[in-house]
Amino acid sequence: GLASSLKDTLRKIVNAPHIDAALIKEVVKEIQRALLLADINAALALRLTKEIERRALTEKPPAGMSSRDHVVRIVYEELVRILGETREISLKKHVIMMVGLYGQGKTTTAGKLALYFKKRGLRVGLVAGDVHRPAAYDQLTQLGARIGVPVHGEPGETRAPKMVREGMEKFDGYDIIIIDTSGRHSLEDDLVEEMKRIANVAQPDEKFLVIDAVMGQTAGPQARAFHEAITLTGVIITKMDGTAKAGGALSAVQATKAPVVFIGTGEHIDELEKFNPPGFISRLLG
Amino acid sequence: RRLSESRVGELLDELEIALLESDVALPAVEAIKKRVKQDLVDRKVRLGTDVPDMVEEALKDAITAVLAEPVVLPPKARRHPSRFEPPFFSEFVDRHDKPVVLMFVGINGTGKTTTIAKIGHMLMKQGYSIVIAAGDTFRAGAIQQLEKHADQLGVKLIRHEAGSDPASVAYDAIEHARARRRDVVLVDTAGRMQTDTGLMEEMSKIERVANPSLVIYVGDALAGNDAVNEAMAFNRAVGVDAVVLTKVDADAKGGAALSIRYATGAPVIFVGTGQEYKDLEAFSPRWMVDRIFG
Numbered sequence A: 001g002l003a004s005s006l007k008d009t010l011r012k013i014v015n016a017p018h019i020d021a022a023l024i025k026e027v028v029k030e031i032q033r034a035l036l037l038a039d040i041n042a043a044l045a046l047r048l049t050k051e052i053e054r055r056a057l058t059e060k061p062p063a064g065m066s067s068r069d070h071v072v073r074i075v076y077e078e079l080v081r082i083l084g085e086t087r088e089i090s091l092k093k094h095v096i097m098m099v100g101l102y103g104q105g106k107t108t109t110a111g112k113l114a115l116y117f118k119k120r121g122l123r124v125g126l127v128a129g130d131v132h133r134p135a136a137y138d139q140l141t142q143l144g145a146r147i148g149v150p151v152h153g154e155p156g157e158t159r160a161p162k163m164v165r166e167g168m169e170k171f172d173g174y175d176i177i178i179i180d181t182s183g184r185h186s187l188e189d190d191l192v193e194e195m196k197r198i199a200n201v202a203q204p205d206e207k208f209l210v211i212d213a214v215m216g217q218t219a220g221p222q223a224r225a226f227h228e229a230i231t232l233t234g235v236i237i238t239k240m241d242g243t244a245k246a247g248g249a250l251s252a253v254q255a256t257k258a259p260v261v262f263i264g265t266g267e268h269i270d271e272l273e274k275f276n277p278p279g280f281i282s283r284l285l286g
Numbered sequence B: 001r002r003l004s005e006s007r008v009g010e011l012l013d014e015l016e017i018a019l020l021e022s023d024v025a026l027p028a029v030e031a032i033k034k035r036v037k038q039d040l041v042d043r044k045v046r047l048g049t050d051v052p053d054m055v056e057e058a059l060k061d062a063i064t065a066v067l068a069e070p071v072v073l074p075p076k077a078r079r080h081p082s083r084f085e086p087p088f089f090s091e092f093v094d095r096h097d098k099p100v101v102l103m104f105v106g107i108n109g110t111g112k113t114t115t116i117a118k119i120g121h122m123l124m125k126q127g128y129s130i131v132i133a134a135g136d137t138f139r140a141g142a143i144q145q146l147e148k149h150a151d152q153l154g155v156k157l158i159r160h161e162a163g164s165d166p167a168s169v170a171y172d173a174i175e176h177a178r179a180r181r182r183d184v185v186l187v188d189t190a191g192r193m194q195t196d197t198g199l200m201e202e203m204s205k206i207e208r209v210a211n212p213s214l215v216i217y218v219g220d221a222l223a224g225n226d227a228v229n230e231a232m233a234f235n236r237a238v239g240v241d242a243v244v245l246t247k248v249d250a251d252a253k254g255g256a257a258l259s260i261r262y263a264t265g266a267p268v269i270f271v272g273t274g275q276e277y278k279d280l281e282a283f284s285p286r287w288m289v290d291r292i293f294g
């Protein structure tokens, strides 16, 4: 039957007496399925599959390595190549802007980041730049209150850039300023414009795309559109505590070349973890 | 001439990419391919027929048929053994004892609370009286979010303190509606991952206490293959009767509709097409097929 994961697929190679082109072609088709099942963007999955096939057919396994391990290693290397270099988030003074589609976890993650920096002795301010979603201000204020971090916002204000400018002034001299923004998608011109204006006002050092592990094929194209609007510096993948493989988020990294900096592993304010590429990839290939 | 299995299989493999690119989950794709194969293999074909076109039309028809099939018996038949087909809201509310209780469930961030406000707005326009139960007592700002919606709609909100038992909020809202002869109670619940057994058990308890007329699963059109795992788990826990697919305006083709129908057997009744109250439309299978095949 259909291999539900890469690990199942590669088991086929173990039982084969020797690896020939026909077997590679068969396995490669199954690898493509496993990548699509993990929500890797279809165009990316196709490109990856072609490269894996080329390498499996032309490269000789290193001495002492089995053919199976060789193919596994190629798949692994091609995926790690997409993730690029991981980077540490500096603890020096800087401004962070959170962006992304609707309901991805931006506001929750803004609270998590505030706690992360506060625990490391930094003075943090949160700015409620989402003037659209009902009670977005209340949500961020409650999160700030839980961890003793001030929140700037005005419940009735409808102009996000103005709110952000006031927040920047209020928290002038703080070590870290984190700006929450409302959910949006690339086809909403007025919201994309708003996001650009907020970036102009705040001049953030970091612009993080918050994307959940569940997102499918639209993740790559949407991430590219956000990147074209405000040049992203990092990606945060939320909801890694579910069963979703986060291939959409990987496609977003590939589309923007912005590295994953953190992952969210639950709803609680301390459930933010550093990104661990090998663990992520083996979970993706499941 | 007869259509061979290998020819049909080949053509379906090509069409499969369009489905996968539209976020139809792989298990749902396999199921629909099998259905088309059974239909087409060995069928007589007149000379000159455009076979690829014929296979594509057969696939479109199969998808439409699966999505449009009337649902005869929902998972927990005790709720309402009769057939229901969208658009059924006003018929459904008219036919049932009052108050009709609608419970909204789903993973985190899919659009449950916003969809409650939209459905409340729609039902009020149709002349029904509404009560909303603030059953998300966990997430920061969740109660205030519903307060804002209830104020804008001019509807009574039953709320308890943050951290209180969601089932008791649902119970109080239903009692309030019964006492004041309100037509419909909309029960919000907190988002939850289907892997969190404690939260899934909490949801089952809310369902037992609220004894809803319908459990409405709110799924996100942007979701990929995981839509199947999620919907299956919610269906196992509380029995999904109907589905609302949100955020179809955000560039999503909407293949998750087929995934969720495959996973639960429940019909998609509405799609969310934006963040305003008016942005709720009856789901049409043909609409989705046209989006996927362009």
Ligand SMILES: Nc1nc2c(ncn2[C@@H]2O[C@H](COP(=O)(O)OP(=O)(O)OP(=O)(O)O)[C@@H](O)[C@H]2O)c(=O)[nH]1
Residues within 6 Å of the ligand: A100, A101, A102, A103, A104, A105, A106, A107, A108, A109, A130, A133, A136, A181, A182, A183, A184, A210, A238, A239, A240, A241, A263, A264, A265, A266, A267, A271, B108, B109, B139, B191, B192, B193
């Ligand atoms: N299980 C889980 N839930 C999460 C995680 N991160 C966020 N959430 C939940 O996802 C839902 C949406 O989170 P928000 O922070 O409101 O998302 P948002 O992107 O700010 O949403 P909008 O502002 O409406 O676009 C909430 O129920 C959060 O508790 C996570 O890592 N795991």
Ligand SMILES: Nc1nc2c(ncn2[C@@H]2O[C@H](COP(=O)(O)OP(=O)(O)OP(=O)(O)O)[C@@H](O)[C@H]2O)c(=O)[nH]1
Residues within 6 Å of the ligand: A102, A103, A133, A183, B106, B107, B108, B109, B110, B111, B112, B113, B114, B115, B136, B139, B142, B189, B190, B191, B192, B246, B247, B248, B249, B250, B271, B272, B273, B274, B275, B279
């Ligand atoms: N574009 C668009 N946005 C939507 C739609 N439905 C909901 N949203 C947005 O999605 C985000 C999440 O919506 P909520 O209603 O808070 O979602 P929820 O499921 O109640 O979230 P939790 O309670 O945190 O699990 C908000 O920013 C909504 O405005 C829709 O159909 N289209």
Ligand SMILES: [Mg+2]
Residues within 6 Å of the ligand: A106, A107, A108, A130, A133, A136, A180, A181, A182, A183
């Ligand atoms: Mg938010």
Ligand SMILES: [Mg+2]
Residues within 6 Å of the ligand: B112, B113, B114, B136, B142, B189, B190, B191
């Ligand atoms: Mg909600």
